[in-house]
Amino acid sequence: MKILHTADWHIGKKLHKHYLHADFELFINWLIPLMREEEIELLLISGDVFDLANPSAEARRQYYLALKKLSSLNCKIIITGGNHDSPTMLDAPREILEALNVHIIGGLPQNLADCLIPVPNKAGETELVIAAIPFLRDSDIRSVETGVTYDNRIEAIRKGIEATFAQAADLCNQNYPGLPVIAMGHVYAAGIESSDSERDIQIGNQAAFQASQFGDYFSYVALGHIHKPQRVSAAIPTFYSGSPLPLSFSERSDEKRVLILDTTTGFEPQSLSIPNFRKLHKISGTLENIKAKLSNLTPQGELTDLIEVELIEDDFDAHVLAQLDESVTNFDTPGLEIVKHRASFKNRLQETGKLFESHIHLEDLKPQEVFQKMLEQNSYDTEIKARVIQAFQEILEEIHTADQA
Template identity: 30%
Template sequence: MRILHSSDWHLGQHFIGKSRAAEHAAFLRWLVAQINELKVDALLVAGDIFDTATPPSYARELYNQFIVDLQPTGCHLVILGGNHDSPAVLAESKQLLAKLHTSVVPAIPAEPAEQLLILKNSAGQPGCLLGAVPFLRSRDLLQSQAGQSGQQKQQDLQQAIARHYQQLFQLAQQYNQQHRLQLPVVMTGHLTTVGVSQSESVRDIYIGTLEAFSASAFPPADYIALGHIHQAQQLNSSNDIRYSGSPIPLSFDEARQQKLLWLIEFNEQQKTVSPVNIPCFQPLASIKTDIAGLTSAVAQVLTTLPKDSLAPDARLWLELVISSVDGYLSDLQPRVEQLLSELPVELLRLRRERSSSDNSLPQLEQTSLAELAPADVWQARLSNESLDELQQRQLTILHHQVLAQVQDASNNIAKPDGSSL
């Protein structure tokens, strides 16, 4: 039985005004080829298929086309909902996709047994039991109780998540006992666990109620495939618990990470897990330098990029952090643009390095709008209002819908040659 663990595709993401559509399309083509080459029986995508609750049409097209392209491989695709995903959007095609060898678990079903999937090997025999756990929303697990402290809410949510996993694991054990089998048990999840390394693009999903779930609270499954954290890593735990991370860097601090998938192989009573490195489809770099050393610093980064990561017409997406001495120059932007004009780079973000004296300034005064994603601005605006969790969630959904419509429209603006941007 061969299983590929992936997560956090974030189809439809915009990165400082740049669409990731080309990168995602390249990744999905590469992924189909890898599934063919490695003879993968099942692909798990542990949440955040889309970047927003209302993904633009081109993101849905990528998703649907991937499922079509995957059909000749015979691979069983399992889609789990994440905190960025709308359960309704994922559920709308669930029944149709079931006919295309695809299982979609957008949220907790009414019956826990519906989350227990039997994955078959290349011979068509049961090869693994999957506890398909999506992002667990507190409202799906708990009833709100008046007068509870924040600490009590956090404890209740921790316990509810742990109970859900234990219940599903027990169902898997019962299945093995009833059928006199010893199938390995794999479980999924979309949450933050204690001790993981995070990046700028990861946002809190249990604001004020759950900072991180304890790895010791997971049941003793043979493998636990997690999503939400964008850096691939294995937890220091008695269980085999891993994050696959995002397939492309979603922020500049992820630029140096080797993006990967985990390949899990069960052979009789043996299990092996190995990384499958994902190629770079669009290089990013963040460079700290002064004006004098800018050209050489950028040139040095260009020489370290994989030879196949820069096509003849491709350009490095660049963030420049200029030293505080040069950061106050009135003509900083034109100077930088002039120095970069002959290099295969595109400057997406220019900011000055903050000195220790900047700590006395309010945070909004330290940060330029160009440094913020739309979600950052939205969260900063929400923080100034006295709203409960439900109101914040409802307003955030509306904000996602409007933002998606704007981004979708910008991707369909016609160019002079008649094609779309």
Template identity: 30%
Template sequence: MRLLHTSDWHIGRTFHTHSTLEHLGAVLGALVTAVREQSIDVVLVAGDVFDSAAPSTAAIELFQSALQGVRHAGAQVVLTSGNHDSVTRLGLHAEWLGAAGIHLRTRWQRLDEPVVLGDDDGEVLVYGVPYLEPSLLKHEHPDRRLASHEDALRFAMDRVRADAAARGGRSVVLAHCFAAGVPAGDVERDISRGGLDLVPASVFDGVDYVALGHIHGRAVLSDTVRYSGALLHYSFGEAGKPRGGWVIDLGADGVRSVDWLELPVPRALRVLEGPLERLLGDPALDAAADCWVKAVVTDRVRPTDGMRLLQRRFPHCVAFEWRPEQVDDGGTATYAERVRGRTDTEIVADFLALMRGGEGPSEFEQRLVTDLLAAGEGAA
């Protein structure tokens, strides 16, 4: 049996206020083509299918189109819910959709009820473990310690392993969590590192393959415990990281091979850094004209109208940061020591120099400050 492990589609998410639906549609179209060409039997989606608990009509339509494409390409689908999804909305009509080869696992009460699939080597049990809130489980199981996500996942995996042992066959688990061993830069925006959200990868021992979601960069925690990452880049911290999914071939004794399936990046991310004049005029940056661009401007003085100027050259420049190369830290003297014996005009000039990395007021600014101080003294 051949599986394709994906996660974190985040249908409906924006990128710096820009819709990503068109780009995600292109990626999902490429995914459907890969399903057909590589004879994928099952597509796994390990949570955060949508970016919102109340997705728009356009987001739902893209979701339906993607599922229809995968089914027409010959694969079944198994999905579980993430922390961005509505358990109720995503799980709506789960029973009917299961009969059509689209299997939704969003309720924690059913996490030990597998989707039972089969090939020439026997049954494959696919378990969907949704994003688990320990507080929700406590009310149903007051006799068990459920204070953290690790507690909740251990509870879930105990039930999964018990069911798998009773049924026999190979087992695959989809889970949406933050497992230990993921690089800091790959952590999704609303995860707290450490503390109650951290789950040791050993929690998933005893399963043939674990398809994890929640982290936006691909990661290999072990040969059989992996994150596939998101289908699109959703922050500049993800720039340059591949997008795609893992293709898992299951043999009679478990995982036979795992290979990376590269999916297209409709618009690449570029972080450009340097003085504004160079960013606007350097021919070497021409290739960034069609990219999402974050500009880090290093001029000593913050440029006037810098974003507008950058967008003339880079139409998809969506983020601007002023980070001067030289910054005057003001030394160790206190404010009272720095201003003692100085005129108001000199104090303003020193303040501007401090804020601008050493660049004091221009002649126009100097005249303006002098006039304003004189007007203030006259009013007093």
């Protein structure tokens, strides 16, 4: 049997307010002919189907259209919920989707046996079993008790995850003896490489799960949550497929992949690269550096390339900031779009509280006095200084007017 493992689709994701709807559609249009060519019989999606618990109408439309296209391949599809997903939202159309051979476990059911899904081969005989375990929330794996210490809570979560997978293994051994079992999970495993687009889980990732706790019963563990594809050190083949799309600029250099297993040869997966539909660029440096780099950029992706700009200067200068804003506003190169810009300064301004003598308290000063002291730290020309002062006075007047309303 040939199986494809993917995860972390994050349908409805926005990258700095830029929707990735088109990116996901291109991924699905790439995935379907691949599955047809590889004759995939089982598709596993290990959590975080959506980016938000209450996805937009467009995100839901993309999800159902994707399932409709995938169901035309006559393969079985098993989906588990992730920490971004709403269990009830995923589970709601379960009965209808089962008619399309799509099986969903959005949240942990009361009876763990309901997570066990036998998978028949073309001859109709059960060839293997999937222990489709979704993201385990605190309420699933521990009870809150008065007096439980912080460390004990972390240990309780780790033990709860381990116990859930161990119980699933026992149930499989009882009900499907002798058959290979693939476990699906959505966890943060210790010792892996993560990115800044992943939301912390289980007490800020402090309850990192040791992959050795999966034991040696399962033939393969199909993980989700971490967006960088990678193998996890364990007694059995344990892999994060990663997300199919770069979901933050920290993932711009990651090679996105899907994993394919052929059970006739074992449970070591083959890794296939996903095309890069959109290039992400991160540009940093002085204002002149940034202007030069932007002028030399050329589109590389099928979709509009996205750019993140970081200005790095020695000293704070409002005039330079204004020039940066102007450069970003006027940037108009087809196939390229700046979606975020920010500035940092090596010589940070003094904190406001350190600008005055030690015996002077900020609460005793008027706003104009604090503002004037801050203004003295900058070398504005006469015209800009006058405009800054006028803007401050207008803001102050608006505040006073609002306070009197």
